[in-house]
Amino acid sequence: MIPGITISKSTLYVVIFWSNAPISSKNISWKLPATHRGKVAEHTDETFYRSLYRIRRVEEEIVRLYPSDRIKSPVHLSIGQESVSVGVCAALSTNDIVFGTYRGHALYLAKGGDLNSMMAELFGKRDGSARGKAGSMHLIDLGAGMMGTSAIVATTIPHAVGYALAIQMRRENRIVAVFFGDGASDEGVFHESMNFAALKKLPILFVCENNGYAIYSPVSDRMPADNFCERAESYRIPSTRVQSGKTTEIRDAAAHAAVAIRKGNGPQFLECLTARWRDHVGPDEDRIWNYRPDSELDDWIARDDVAATASRIDQARRSAIEAEVEREIADAIAFAEASPYPAMEELNEHVFR
């Protein structure tokens, strides 16, 4: 199989094949037009690695801390899925908006969400992103364009569409990306949202993080065909499937889609195959429940893009990046530890504005 792009039967349905052969982002890249340069930050292997490693290590620290019961609420870890958020957010500017899910740590951090606020939120502390009222499942950082996440599958998809509608009505030059899992595409609201976004040609990128499972229910138990892109195509939304899990390919596909969206051509759909290494919820390994073949997860772990990206960086630079990230994480945990719990009066605050 030749790495690159092929066009499937549907002319809009672009497939980027994954191959064991090493490929660099040079193989498939779309240059951003000059008018958009400067708005979206340039990325290198180093910046990607920093972002990927940071997310991986934050999640691993949560795993380490979890048995201490200092994080007294559910966590849905992104370990194994980092490249989707990092790749897509690399195609977005700070002004662009993202909506995500309860498995939102990677997106929050990739979009630039504040790590101290996130960690304090997980600890239920007053300096958390929502003063301890949200926990892991409802992270938010408006300054970074990271909208609040939801614990109800698929609920934020129409919010993203509504935000895109507001952008269109106000003639603003920015876009929305909405992240959701394969499970969300079982929901009716996913279809309703895509239909309306396509109808109004809204500036929105749909990003399906297909990790193959809704909790422990595989795609094959839930739908007659693994055809997420075809579903989008039926609404005339151009679609791309990235099978490799490689950050650079995801970035390139997202950048290509974002250019079309910024031109006013309406929504685009991006399906990124990925794998959840940890349990649906909590810190355990995902394979302990014996619902998925070990080989499937082993295959994804063998081509882990955090490790692959690391291997492309000079050892000294890599060590420096890792040391910086470790310090930042240690500081964030200390920040969360030091932050007080909210005062009792806060129970009744924020019900209404």
Add this chain to the structure above:
Amino acid sequence: MSSADRELTYSEALHEAVRQEMSRNSDVFVFGLGVDDAKGMYGTTAGLHEEFGTERNFDTPLAEDAMTGVAIGAALAGMRPIHVHQRMDFLLLCMNQLINIAAKASYMYAGACHVPIVVRGIIGRSWGQGAQHSQALHSFFMHVPGIKVVAPTTPHDAKGCLIAAIRDDNPVIFMEHRMLYGNRGVVPENDYEVPFGQARILTSGNDVTIVGVSHMIVECLRAAHVLREAGVSAEVIDPVSLAPLDIDTIAASARKTKHLLVVDTSWTTCGTGSEILAQLVESLGEEGIPKMKRMGYAPTPCPTTRPLEDIYYPSGQTIAEAAHALVRGRDWTAPQIEAREISEFRGPF
């Protein structure tokens, strides 16, 4: 007629409210199935797309769940959407977005964002609307913190409450009853707000307090009229807003009359009447609890056939008889009172 006593119908008052707010604030827009059609949602949205553009008064796919989410998303971006439902029953398709998101966003994100949406739900009583086109779901929403519920009855309050709802930074369920649309009343020409959480005493009386919700206020006023002729003086109170609820005005009246009848535009179980009675018991404490009764829809789905439909709803007559029994402790047959908005209504819808 001077502008001070200009009269409008309820639907004209709603139209004027939306139009004035759309003129005042470009963030306000209206959408919902049929808002831009020839009927213009009983006239309440008529022509708004011609005046303000098709982006600000638009038809939608039949996708209540997503369209509610779209309203929330637009509101998160700073817009002030008004989502219109020709029948309130369809709000059941919106519940996930309204309850799980709209009502909770301010709290879940500790005030980082808010959801200023108005959801207009029209109660479709009469002329055989049946079980799925006549429901009033206000008590569902009253149960949930973070969402406001208003049910204005007069044209004056319809306009003032809608303007207040549009300007409110929180989600507001705006209950309309189509049997109220033809009501005429004095409506000021300026833009004004009717504040939520303030009940209105529509008629003063000393023997019994009658609280009515939405269209039932009209029936309560009819009941008060025949009660007066029977020597019973009724104080009729319109709560106007149900969440927040002005229990103080109701409690003060019940303390005075020592009798309270709550007539809901819905079923009684876990309804507005249950809530008012419970709050009253708590607030009156040892001062003495009045004799109390709830009325509402029969505890059945709404039948279509007219004879059964007629007895499914409380009427001026049954309300008057219930109030009389509360006060005098004995049966009395009230005269029949024609409800012309119902008896004269014709379909086809």
